[in-house]
Amino acid sequence: MTTSAKRDPYGYASLTGWRSYRLLRPGRGMYHDIKRRLPYYKSDIVDALTYRTAASIVRMHFVNLLPALAFILDMYRRTDAQFGVNEALFSSALAAMVFSILGAQPLTIVGITGLISLFNYTIYDIIKIYDASLYRPFLVWVGIWAAIFHWLFAIWNTSDYMRYVTDFSSQSFGMYVGIIYIIKGIEELVAEFTSYNSMQGFMSCMIAILYFGTIYSLERIGQSTLFKPWFRSILADYAYPIGTIFWVGFAHIPGPLKATNISFLPISPAFHPTIPRPWLVQFWTLPVKWVFVAVPIGFLVMLLFYYDHNISSITAQAKQFPLKKPGGFHWDFFLLGVTTFVSSILFIPFPNGLVPQAPVHTDSLTVRETRLKRFTSGDSEQVEKEVVATAVVEQRVSHFVMGLAIIGTMTGPLLKVLSTMPRSIFGGVFFVVGWGSIESNGILHKLIWLVREPRFIQPSDPLLTVRRSKIGLYVFWQAFGVLSCVAISQTIAAIGFPVLIIALIPLRWLCFPKWFTAKELNVLDALTADNEVVLASLGGKPMMPEVRNESEGEKMENGQASNGVRQRHSRSKA
Numbered sequence: 001m002t003t004s005a006k007r008d009p010y011g012y013a014s015l016t017g018w019r020s021y022r023l024l025r026p027g028r029g030m031y032h033d034i035k036r037r038l039p040y041y042k043s044d045i046v047d048a049l050t051y052r053t054a055a056s057i058v059r060m061h062f063v064n065l066l067p068a069l070a071f072i073l074d075m076y077r078r079t080d081a082q083f084g085v086n087e088a089l090f091s092s093a094l095a096a097m098v099f100s101i102l103g104a105q106p107l108t109i110v111g112i113t114g115l116i117s118l119f120n121y122t123i124y125d126i127i128k129i130y131d132a133s134l135y136r137p138f139l140v141w142v143g144i145w146a147a148i149f150h151w152l153f154a155i156w157n158t159s160d161y162m163r164y165v166t167d168f169s170s171q172s173f174g175m176y177v178g179i180i181y182i183i184k185g186i187e188e189l190v191a192e193f194t195s196y197n198s199m200q201g202f203m204s205c206m207i208a209i210l211y212f213g214t215i216y217s218l219e220r221i222g223q224s225t226l227f228k229p230w231f232r233s234i235l236a237d238y239a240y241p242i243g244t245i246f247w248v249g250f251a252h253i254p255g256p257l258k259a260t261n262i263s264f265l266p267i268s269p270a271f272h273p274t275i276p277r278p279w280l281v282q283f284w285t286l287p288v289k290w291v292f293v294a295v296p297i298g299f300l301v302m303l304l305f306y307y308d309h310n311i312s313s314i315t316a317q318a319k320q321f322p323l324k325k326p327g328g329f330h331w332d333f334f335l336l337g338v339t340t341f342v343s344s345i346l347f348i349p350f351p352n353g354l355v356p357q358a359p360v361h362t363d364s365l366t367v368r369e370t371r372l373k374r375f376t377s378g379d380s381e382q383v384e385k386e387v388v389a390t391a392v393v394e395q396r397v398s399h400f401v402m403g404l405a406i407i408g409t410m411t412g413p414l415l416k417v418l419s420t421m422p423r424s425i426f427g428g429v430f431f432v433v434g435w436g437s438i439e440s441n442g443i444l445h446k447l448i449w450l451v452r453e454p455r456f457i458q459p460s461d462p463l464l465t466v467r468r469s470k471i472g473l474y475v476f477w478q479a480f481g482v483l484s485c486v487a488i489s490q491t492i493a494a495i496g497f498p499v500l501i502i503a504l505i506p507l508r509w510l511c512f513p514k515w516f517t518a519k520e521l522n523v524l525d526a527l528t529a530d531n532e533v534v535l536a537s538l539g540g541k542p543m544m545p546e547v548r549n550e551s552e553g554e555k556m557e558n559g560q561a562s563n564g565v566r567q568r569h570s571r572s573k574a
Contacts (some may be wrong), residue, residue: 048397062240070426078121084274095351096403106396143344145298150337178437185430193501204424211428312353526567
């Protein structure tokens with residue numbers, strides 16, 4: 001545990017009476033977040049003077065920009081061009097500047113997610129049933145109500161309840177996000193076939209798949225033993241710019257390739273909305289009844305961001321990263337309300353924490369050492385590679401410069417450069433981001449373990465201590481949660497999926513201790529917030545219900561045993 005975590009006075013376990021209730025101590029979490037992080041502000045700037053910061057800026061610029069453009073293409077197509085490239089850039093730049101300067105945890109990347117894209121076009125599908133002209137002012141009011149709920153939740157210290165999130169729900173959410181992104185990639189390529197001809201469609205599919213293969217291969221090389229460590233690092237750090245530049249150039253090769261006339265990224269004049277309109281939407285013209293209709297939808301947006309953003313922040317500060325500086329969930333959630341409010345009145349997508357990309361920023365700033373373990377096996381000496389994370393460059397400059405770079409991208413010359421990008425590349429971006437979330441997911445790992453031939457399972461594998469039927473039951477409920485969210489996301493009721501995700505948390509805490517033993521859950525599940533620095537901001541580590549039940553059961557057994565001894569002793573005296 002770090003020194004700051006040990007001395008941190010924020011917590012409720014030692015308090016009694018009304019002071020022990022979080023909702024009755026408004027602003028306490030935000031106060032301690034600011035107090036905890038403010039002393040590190042100067043070092044957040046000074047510590048950035050390293051190569052890792054420069055590499056992180058380039059990598060995160062592409063990792064943030066390309067998915068944002070991919071999601072905005074989805075919104076552009078599904079909302080009749082209400083959102084476009086300029087709105088995406090504006091939203092991403094706003095989030096980057098606010099959170100890099102004012103955020104308690106600047107490592108958490110905030111931008112446009114595929115889930116807010118899903119919300120925006122689902123709301124459009126609902127509103128156009130009545131009157132499509134109401135869409136812009138209605139969405140503004142959705143954002144205003146969402147911002148108000150953000151501020152109330154932050155003031156009431158509700159981010160503390162994220163400490164109850166376990167891998168059961170967070171892995172389900174990660175798998176759901178990955179599947180949705182893969183679906184979006186396929187939809188983007190299908191649109192190339194339906195909007196154009198088959199030649200353009202096949203060309204687009206080829207570019208998207210090969211783009212995915214290029215990025216995936218370069219990043220895998222970074223984890224391999226090929227080439228020298230410095231060269232592997234360069235390939236991994238600059239995988240996105242290398243792959244993007246190559247395949248954009250490929251689409252412009254003169255001859256048969258150029259003649260396919262595939263579609264490219266649509267742009268509008270610099271610093272102007274996609275549809276001719278003022279940036280500030282006249283939301284006060286919306287009929288009053290629609291203002292109140294926006295209230296429950298605003299709450300659902302907040303509910304999505306409550307889970308999505310906080311999980312993003314937790315994964316950016318996961319235990320595998322040796323972080324030293326504290327974070328702050330309550331203050332950052334309050335800031336998210338500010339960016340949601342500003343985004344709403346400007347009618348740009350509401351920015352939020354990026355789940356698949358969240359740990360990538362911290363990972364790009366992690367300093368690693370490659371160590372060789374030598375051991376004797378039989379008559380020969382074996383060498384085993386071990387990569388150890390020794391430090392993280394914890395600073396806010398990379399996030400800030402990335403925001404400045406996005407603002408620069410909004411200028412005319414760079415917008416022209418963006419217009420040379422084939423739309424099919426963004427299908428590949430969906431595949432890269434989606435598969436990254438699926439490949440590393442614990443659900444997939446457990447499914448593979450269940451179908452693996454037993455003789456190839458390591459004897460020390462902890463899953464061997466759990467019955468296969470119990471592993472199957474655990475994965476079944478995760479799959480049920482994932483598939484339920486995916487199913488509802490394909491309907492006009494898609495805006496309700498955050499309720500299903502949040503419902504997985506009480507399911508885990510109330511039902512699983514009845515279906516699994518404490519030993520089984522200790523192997524299958526764990527708290528998602530497992531870093532001491534993170535738990536300090538969330539009020540400390542909670543006791544798992546199965547552990548509490550087991551300890552209470554032991555106390556009852558010990559009490560019954562001692563009563564039995566006393567009864568036998570009294571009978572012997574009689």
